[in-house]
Amino acid sequence: MITYDQALKHITDSFGYANMIVMADGGLLCIPCFKKEQDLIRSCEADLISVIGEDQFEKETYQSSEQWVINRIDANWCDDQLICDHCYDSIVPVYED
Ligand SMILES: [Zn+2]
Secondary structure, rough: OOOOOHHHHHHHHHHOOOOOEEEEOOOOOHHHHHHOOHHHHHHHHHHHHHHHHHHHHOOOOOOOOOOEEEEEEOOOOOOOOEEOOOOEEEEEOOOOO
């Protein structure tokens, strides 16, 4: 899993191509929710790191109980059916016709 700061850097570095967040429980999060829920995500990752340690945090990819920890950043290239599991807005693909 990755921290909020790592995710933010990845998103910034990708110039808009990294447009969705895959959470530790498998849910998807849109970029606006990612920014809006920054405090919640930061506090959840801090809690989890305090329990399992930083090394294990980096290694793990899935935690069903941790909805607000980030697994990875991904790009939605062309799927116009993807929806944010938090606000239910669509995650607009990079290549939108
Ligand atoms: Zn959302």
